Structure formats: structure tokens, C-alpha cells
Amino acid sequence: MIAYGCLAILxxxxxxxxxxxxxxxxxxxxxxxVDEVLLTxxxxxxxxx
Amino acid sequence: MNHKQPVQxxxxxxxxxxxxxxxxxxxxxxxxxxxxxxxxxxxxxKLVSLDEHASSxxxxxxxxxxxxxxxxxVAAVLFGDSTExxxxxxxxxxxxxxxxxxxxxxxxxxxxxxxxxxxxxxxxQVIVNGVFRDWEAAIENWNKDKPLTYAMLREIATLMHxxxxxxxxxxxxxxxxxxKDMDLELDPLLLRHxxxxxxxxxxxxxxxxxxxxxxxxxxxxxxxxxxxxxxxSGLAIMTxxxxxxxxxxxYVASYAPLVRRYAFxxxxxxxxxxxxxxxxxxxxxxxxxxxxxxxxxxxxxxWDADFH
Numbered sequence: 001m002i003a004y005g006c007l008a009i010l011x012x013x014x015x016x017x018x019x020x021x022x023x024x025x026x027x028x029x030x031x032x033x034v035d036e037v038l039l040t041x042x043x044x045x046x047x048x049x
Numbered sequence: 050m051n052h053k054q055p056v057q058x059x060x061x062x063x064x065x066x067x068x069x070x071x072x073x074x075x076x077x078x079x080x081x082x083x084x085x086x087x088x089x090x091x092x093x094x095k096l097v098s099l100d101e102h103a104s105s106x107x108x109x110x111x112x113x114x115x116x117x118x119x120x121x122x123v124a125a126v127l128f129g130d131s132t133e134x135x136x137x138x139x140x141x142x143x144x145x146x147x148x149x150x151x152x153x154x155x156x157x158x159x160x161x162x163x164x165x166x167x168x169x170x171x172x173x174q175v176i177v178n179g180v181f182r183d184w185e186a187a188i189e190n191w192n193k194d195k196p197l198t199y200a201m202l203r204e205i206a207t208l209m210h211x212x213x214x215x216x217x218x219x220x221x222x223x224x225x226x227x228x229k230d231m232d233l234e235l236d237p238l239l240l241r242h243x244x245x246x247x248x249x250x251x252x253x254x255x256x257x258x259x260x261x262x263x264x265x266x267x268x269x270x271x272x273x274x275x276x277x278x279x280x281x282s283g284l285a286i287m288t289x290x291x292x293x294x295x296x297x298x299x300y301v302a303s304y305a306p307l308v309r310r311y312a313f314x315x316x317x318x319x320x321x322x323x324x325x326x327x328x329x330x331x332x333x334x335x336x337x338x339x340x341x342x343x344x345x346x347x348x349x350x351x352w353d354a355d356f357h
Contacts, residue, residue, distance in 0.1 A: 004134075006138070011141075038071070
């Protein structure tokens with residue numbers, strides 16, 4: 001029975017990981033967003049333009 | 050005495066996104082924007098791009114997940130009461146792991162993009178420190194190697210947008226004899242205030258690389274026209290800029306009053322270009338430019354065969 005218990009845990013674990021990854025695929029930052037965040041970090045509070 | 054030196058400038062590699070200029074050392078985790086082979090902090094040859102680093106972090110995290118899944122599958126096999134049960138657990142475990150691996154592979158590009166943003170947010174202070182140290186390294190070469198200093202400042206200025214770094218670049222450029230074959234830039238160097246160094250640089254660029262004179266530069270010279278004219282070479286700068294703006298009808302139409310003010314000083318080839326452009330679009334409203342060009346034509350080029 002422990003073997004099936006482990007198998008169940010494995011299936012649930014794989015399902016949780018897969019669903020989480022699948023859900024997150026909709027919130028993928030674009031390269032432009034990444035650039036914008038980096039520029040904001042590097043130019044915060046300076047005489048930027 | 051002429052303080053300008055002939056130099057060979059390192060070519061500047063253009064990346065599609067600014068963050069692609071940033072690299073991280075896989076050993077000491079410091080960031081740099083400079084195109085050096087080895088890491089300045091640990092001397093190891095382990096500098097990689099942020100994309101590569103994010104990709105490697107995702108790969109490690111995926112391997113960790115697969116190892117955990119494998120561990121559970123092995124436990125299921127080991128705890129099996131019979132060979133049949135072990136076989137079932139082993140087969141199902143393997144199928145689950147393969148499915149998990151396929152899902153990871155399928156969603157990997159999205160995971161890398163998320164990891165990239167996460168990495169930048171988490172390491173923001175380290176990134177800022179790294180870029181500032183790059184800046185310091187550039188300034189350390191100020192008197193020793195000016196072309197190198199300029200190349201370093203230009204790399205850093207891809208992500209650091211401030212007038213201080215622009216001024217430092219202009220100081221470097223002012224010490225070089227500029228040539229047509231140099232990889233020059235103009236728009237990123239435009240300041241908010243009037244600066245004679247910038248005005249002189251604009252004048253030189255207008256003569257060497259007309260294609261760099263675009264709307265932002267024209268707006269800058271228009272805004273600071275009176276200050277530029279107070280410079281020794283002010284009129285030459287304005288004339289060169291106007292001459293460079295005659296590349297397209299758009300600039301002539303958008304800055305017609307500016308063109309009109311300096312049309313008289315234009316060299317013959319530029320004036321001829323302007324003359325032909327106006328002749329090509331006689332019905333366009335040039336706002337008095339046509340009258341001025343005609344007046345100059347009558348005064349200077351009436352008998353010139355090139356105009357007929």
C-alpha cells in the first residue's frame with residue numbers, strides 16, 4: 001500500500017508542478033518589460049531622461 | 050594648439066535589448082556591462098549573458114523537480130510488496146516523469162523569461178553596484194586610454210541614462226579627430242541643457258554623418274539656436290545641421306523656418322539640393338522658404354549652369 005501511496009504523491013506532485021507552470025505561462029514578461037524594469041532600476045533617482 | 054588626437058574607436062555592438070549588454074559571472078555572481086573576457090572581480094572566465102544565466106537557473110530548477118519525482122518513483126518501487134506492484138509503480142512512475150519532463154520542455158521559454166525578470170528584481174542592488182563599478186573602471190582610464198574610456202562609457206550609457214555620462218562621452222569625443230568611418234552616435238548624447246561641447250560635436254557629425262541628424266537633434270539646435278550662434282563656430286554649426294537636414298522632404302517641411310534662416314550660408318551642393326527639392330514640390334506650402342530660396346538663387350546662382 002505504501003508503494004501506491006508514493007505513486008499517488010508522485011502524480012499529485014507532477015500535476016501541481018505542471019498546472020503551476022501552465023498557469024504561469026500566461027504571465028510571461030516580454031523583453032521590452034524586462035528592459036524597462038532594468039532601466040528603471042539603474043536610473044532610479046538620477047538625472048535621467 | 051589642436052588638442053585633438055587621431056584615434057581608432059572600438060566598434061560598438063548593438064543589441065536588440067539593453068539588458069543583453071549585461072553579463073553575470075557564474076562564479077562570483079557580479080554583474081558587468083563591459084565586454085571583457087574574464088571577470089574583473091574573480092579573474093575567472095565565467096561571464097555569461099543574462100539570458101544564458103536565466104536559462105541555466107531554469108535548467109537547474111527543472112532538474113531538481115525531476116530528481117524529486119524520480120526519488121518518489123524509486124521509493125514507490127522499493128516499497129512495492131510484490132514484483133507485480135513494483136513493475137506497476139516503476140512503469141507509472143516513469144510515465145509521470147516523462148510527462149513532467151515534456152511539460153517542462155514545452156514551457157521552458159516562458160519559464161526563462163520569467164526567471165530573467167525575477168533575476169533582475171532579486172539582484173537589483175548587485176546589478177547597480179556592478180554597473181557603477183564599470184563606470185568607475187572607465188573613469189580610471191580617463192587620462193591613460195581615452196578611446197577605451199569612451200568605448201566603456203558608451204557601453205555603460207546603453208543602460209545608464211544621465212547627463213553626467215553623456216558629458217563624459219562628449220569630453221572624450223572632443224579629444225578625438227572624428228572621421229567618417231567611425232561608429233558615431235548622436236541621439237543618445239543629446240542633453241537637456243545647452244552645452245558648447247555638444248554643439249560642436251553636432252556640427253562635426255552634421256558634416257561627417259548627415260544621417261545622424263534627426264528630429265531630436267534638430268529640435269535641440271532649434272531650442273538652443275541663440276546660444277549656438279554665440280559660439281565662435283556657431284554659424285558653421287547651424288549651417289552644417291541645416292545642410293544635413295536637407296536629406297528628406299520631411300525635415301525641410303518640418304523645420305522650414307530654420308532652413309530659411311540658414312539657406313544663404315549653405316554650400317552650393319546643399320543649396321542646389323534644396324532648390325531642386327522645392328522645384329519638385331511647387332504646390333507644397335513651405336512657409337516662405339520658397340521666396341527666400343528664389344531670392345538667394347537670383348543673388349548667387351542665377352548664372353550657374355548647375356541650376357538649369
